[in-house]
Structures are given as structure tokens and as C-alpha cells.
Amino acid sequence: MSLNKTLIALALGLALTACTPKQDDTATDAAATANDAAATATDAAAAATAASAMASDAASTASSAGAMASDAAATATDAAAAATDAAAAAPAEASTAAPAAAGDMKDGDKK
Numbered sequence: 001m002s003l004n005k006t007l008i009a010l011a012l013g014l015a016l017t018a019c020t021p022k023q024d025d026t027a028t029d030a031a032a033t034a035n036d037a038a039a040t041a042t043d044a045a046a047a048a049t050a051a052s053a054m055a056s057d058a059a060s061t062a063s064s065a066g067a068m069a070s071d072a073a074a075t076a077t078d079a080a081a082a083a084t085d086a087a088a089a090a091p092a093e094a095s096t097a098a099p100a101a102a103g104d105m106k107d108g109d110k111k
Helices: 002-019 025-104
Strands: none
Touching: 002 025
16 A cells, blocks of 8 residues: 555655746756655565565465374374284283293203
């Protein structure tokens, strides 16, 4: 919105400068100063627009990083569930395998 106002002010200043009758060097210097000020304001507005675009890009990148973190959390949750399932199955397998292994050992191997 302020960029539009700046451009309108610049156009109005140029129109007034072009339509004003020539008086002396003081008026010309004042008009040149006004035009320089308008150009500076336009440059500042362009810089603000570029900064806004950079901020928008940064927000988009942060959003992407959040999505990646969410995916990583889901993967970690799946891995934890798999580890829990494996831990639940391990005691059952160990209890059936231990007596069989002990029966295969000789008396000298047992400690």
C-alpha cells in the first residue's frame, strides 16, 4: 500500500514540476531535491518489498522444516513400536530356547 502511495506522490511531484512555469534556480533546485527524495523513497519501498519476499521465503522454509520434523517424529514412533513388539517377543523365544540349549550341553560345559 505504501509503495502505491510513494509512486503516486512521485508522479504528482513530476507533474507539478513539469507544469510549473520556470522561475529561477531556487525552484529548480527544490524540485530536483524533491525528485531525489521521491527516488530515495521509491528505493526504500523496493527494499522493503524485497525484505518482505525474503521473510516469506524464510517462513516457507520453516514450514518445510516443520513438516520434515513431523515425518521424523512419525518414523521414530514407528521404530519405537517395532522395538516394543520385538521386546515382547524376545522373552517368549528365550524361555523356549534356553531349556533346549541346556539339554544339549554336556556336564563339563555347564557352569
